[in-house]
Amino acid sequence: MYGESPLSTDPSLYAALVEALPDPILVVTGSERSDLTGRRFIFANTAARELLRIIADAGMLLSAVRDPAVLSVVDKALFDGADADGFYETTASQSRSLRVRARPLGLGADGTRLALLTFHDETEVRRVEKTRVDFLANASHELRTPLASLSGFIETLRGHAKDDPAAREKFLGIMQAQADRMARLIADLTSLSRIELDEHVPPRGVVDLVLLVGEVVEAAAPLGAQRGVKLDWRPCAACPVAVRGERDQIVQVVQNLLDNAIKYSPDGAAVRIELRSGLSELAAAASAEGVPRLSLVAPDPSSESYASLRVTDLGPGIARQNLPRLSERFYRVDGQKSGARSGTGLGLAIVKHIMNRHRGGLVVSSAEGEGSTFTAYFPMAGAPEAVVKAS
Numbered sequence: 462m463y464g465e466s467p468l469s470t471d472p473s474l475y476a477a478l479v480e481a482l483p484d485p486i487l488v489v490t491g492s493e494r495s496d497l498t499g500r501r502f503i504f505a506n507t508a509a510r511e512l513l514r515i516i517a518d519a520g521m522l523l524s525a526v527r528d529p530a531v532l533s534v535v536d537k538a539l540f541d542g543a544d545a546d547g548f549y550e551t552t553a554s555q556s557r558s559l560r561v562r563a564r565p566l567g568l569g570a571d572g573t574r575l576a577l578l579t580f581h582d583e584t585e586v587r588r589v590e591k592t593r594v595d596f597l598a599n600a601s602h603e604l605r606t607p608l609a610s611l612s613g614f615i616e617t618l619r620g621h622a623k624d625d626p627a628a629r630e631k632f633l634g635i636m637q638a639q640a641d642r643m644a645r646l647i648a649d650l651t652s653l654s655r656i657e658l659d660e661h662v663p664p665r666g667v668v669d670l671v672l673l674v675g676e677v678v679e680a681a682a683p684l685g686a687q688r689g690v691k692l693d694w695r696p697c698a699a700c701p702v703a704v705r706g707e708r709d710q711i712v713q714v715v716q717n718l719l720d721n722a723i724k725y726s727p728d729g730a731a732v733r734i735e736l737r738s739g740l741s742e743l744a745a746a747a748s749a750e751g752v753p754r755l756s757l758v759a760p761d762p763s764s765e766s767y768a769s770l771r772v773t774d775l776g777p778g779i780a781r782q783n784l785p786r787l788s789e790r791f792y793r794v795d796g797q798k799s800g801a802r803s804g805t806g807l808g809l810a811i812v813k814h815i816m817n818r819h820r821g822g823l824v825v826s827s828a829e830g831e832g833s834t835f836t837a838y839f840p841m842a843g844a845p846e847a848v849v850k851a852s
């Protein structure tokens with residue numbers, strides 16, 4: 462567009478360009494299918510030399526790579542004249558999966574066959590794919606369990622329990638609980654997928670945390686009262702506390718943390734809910750000294766001032782080795798998978814995604830037998846002109 466491209470007048474730029482490509486590239490040659498040692502590479506860019514840990518940019522192909530998948534791809538391009546692709550797994554400490562492709566390049570000046578060999582790192586794609594497959598498998602499993610139980614009880618009600626009113630009443634109660642469980646799972650799954658969908662869209666709106674937490678605490682009080690668990694709500698002195706965020710999602714965060722604290726509290730114990738504002742990131746994420754703590758979500762980039770919501774219970778606590786897995790979908794600490802306390806295992810995954818979206822942080826601090834404290838902290842809404850009306 463603006464005169465002749467430097468590429469057309471200076472061929473050395475092409476070499477620099479290929480050299481600089483992030484994907485590993487080699488040019489290979491061979492003259493006869495049966496002569497394995499005759500396969501050579503006559504060019505390897507920097508990325509290829511790094512991948513295959515070779516120093517020279519030309520040499521015997523077998524000295525650079527011995528992987529049968531790669532060699533067979535090369536042969537197809539060289540001797541069948543066809544495009545071919547396969548997978549190459551590196552065995553280094555951090556194993557990576559690369560798609561390897563070969564394309565025939567025709568004949569060289571001396572009559573040998575040429576092919577282009579490229580590698581493309583697909584480790585991340587495969588990881589995401591595996592997560593997706595695992596997620597589907599887990600979700601189906603979680604739904605299948607209550608469904609199987611429902612089918613079983615329907616059969617029983619049709620069969621020997623048909624004329625037994627007491628048994629019928631009991632089974633209907635269990636069926637109701639299983640149906641409720643399925644409904645909870647579906648609600649959590651829907652909620653999770655909706656949150657993930659707009660995780661990268663910054664939340665609009667400003668929320669007063671004092672009002673919001675107060676409302677959620679009030680709504681959760683009857684749940685606590687069933688087991689004599691008191692909710693000790695301590696709004697901060699400096700009210701209101703405005704944070705940037707989406708009201709419904711912040712409600713979900715508070716609900717989930719509160720729900721867990723109540724669920725895992727011993728009967729009659731207190732759950733403390735504290736709100737503090739105007740904190741640095743360090744102060745917001747801090748927890749009692751000596752208790753193992755782990756940051757499940759770290760804010761990025763960090764803001765000047767945070768408001769933190771801290772929920773503390775006197776429950777069984779969580780062993781140190783289980784802390785990192787808490788926000789995994791469907792993860793539940795062993796021994797808490799069934800019974801009165803069984804949940805969906807999606808609550809903290811939902812909290813994590815919401816905190817990510819809000820550029821806030823989430824810290825758990827807990828030890829076995831010592832209760833647990835979960836702290837969610839939000840960037841505070843800044844100057845008034847930045848305040849957007851909640852939509």
Ligand SMILES: Nc1ncnc2c1ncn2[C@@H]1O[C@H](COP(=O)(O)OP(=O)(O)O)[C@@H](O)[C@H]1O
Pocket residue numbers: 717721722725774776777778779787792793794795797803804805806807808809810833
């Ligand atoms: N306050 C808590 N005290 C003890 N364990 C907890 C607490 N909160 C969460 N956990 C553990 O973390 C797991 C995951 O929590 P969550 O994602 O909310 O799932 P759910 O509550 O549906 O089981 C729980 O199953 C439980 O094992």
Ligand SMILES: [Mg+2]
Pocket residue numbers: 717720721804806807808809
């Ligand atoms: Mg929960």
